[in-house]
Every structure is written in C-alpha cells, then in structure tokens.
Amino acid sequence: MKKLVLSMISFIVWVLLSWPFTPHGIDWQAIVVGIVASGFVGILFGDVFTDSPHRFFELKRYFWLLYFIAVFVWAFLEASFDFAYRVLHPSLPIRPGIIKVKTKLKKRAGIAMLANSIGFAPGAVTVEVIGDTLYIHMACLRYQDTEEATAYVVRRFERILERIFE
C-alpha cells in the first residue's frame, strides 16, 4: 500500500518533468519508462514513507488542502510585504526574540507542515521542535506569553492542518 502510493506520486512528478503530451499524441515510450522507474522508487523507498497511506484516498482532505493553500498564500503575501516594509524603513522597526508555542497536532507530517508554514507567517521562523513545543524566532514580537502566541501564530494553520493530517 505504502509502496503503491509512493509509486503513484513519483509517477505524477515524472509526467510533469518529462511532459509526454506531444502534438501527435502521447509519447508512450516516456510513460513506460516512468512506470518502471516509479515502481522501483516505490519498492526501494516505500518503507520510509508515511505510516498511514490510506489517507491519500480520502477526498475530503484534498478540499481542506485547497483551503489551506489559500490561507497559506495570503499569509505568505502578508509576511513578505510586512518584512519588506521593515527592511526598507529607515529606523528598522524590529523587536526580535524567541518565543514558545504549543501545538495539538500529533502526526509527524502535520508538525513538519506546521513548522514549515510558520516559516511563512509574518516574521517568524521555527528554531527548535521538542515534542509538541515549537520555539519560534519572531522578528517583531507582539506576544511573549505562550498561550497568546499560540492563539496568534499557530491556530490559523493548525485548525486546517488537523483536518488534513490527523
């Protein structure tokens, strides 16, 4: 099961990379090579893949993923403009510091995704993850308290991610 899902994903990446859709029809040679190669990838690396591959077949998760992408793009835009403003401002208005937040997510993939998306939240980068505690470096601190910071930084990604990964 794991191996099958991983093979499918690597086959999709292969199709995007090799692009077998020529004007005269589909280039079957590339497709066959892709099937063989992605099968090998699945057999060799299936063991290090996610523990619960059946989740890939639940359609509901993909709709939440689309919603997550929308939220993520908005946070990314906000963060970039915010940071560009801080960098270009003559007096450099930053108040850096490392704060602590807690997450309710249990799965490793969910926590990794959360840490990644915090990297794109306004002025934050994850420094260390220990269990359910994330230490975040923020360029402009608004909250130093753990609960407040969790509500402000983590919640907006977490409530969507727990529907995708948990």
Next chain:
Amino acid sequence: MREIIGYFFMFIGVLFDAVGCIGLVRLPDLYNRLQASLKCVAMGTSLILLGTIIIVGVSPVGAKAFLCLLFILIISPTTEHALARASYIAGVKMWEKSIVDRLNEDKKSETG
C-alpha cells in the same frame, strides 16, 4: 497581453529579491537575516516562476516551472529551519536588543 502580465510579475519578483538582499545587509543578526532571505527571496523567486508560467502557458517549460515553485515552497522553510537550529545549537548569539529567549530559559531550567 499575456507576456505583459508575465513580465509584470517577474518585475515585482525581482524587486522582492532586491529587498531580500538589502535585508541581508541591514538586519543585525543571523536569525533576522535568515528571515529576510526566507520571506522576501522565496516570494521574489515564486513570482518570477509564476511570471514564467503565465508567459509560456501549459507546456513542458511551464510544468517544470510549476514543479520548481512547489519545491521552493517546501524546501526553503525546511533549509531555513535547519540553518536556524544548527546555528542555535552551535551557539550563534542573538542581537543584544532581542527581547526574550524562551529556548535558552527552558534549557537552563532543565539543566538546573
């Protein structure tokens, strides 16, 4: 028309990249510089790739640009985290005007 929109996105992207580089020079310590290079440069590069996708449309080049965009969004925060964590463990100092350092406080209370 499509080319004009694509070049517009590329132009904005290059501007963001430039801001990221200015940030690398102006900001005081490693952690803030990492953030400048994460946010502004990832944004700039994404916009350049988006402009490429708009210009070339659905084609081999467009598919590769889309894959690059996806990988940049996944990999750049991961490398950023790896660099931040490694430099914290190696003991790179934070800016002296930094406000709090909860990680340091927690480490001290653990070791007593």
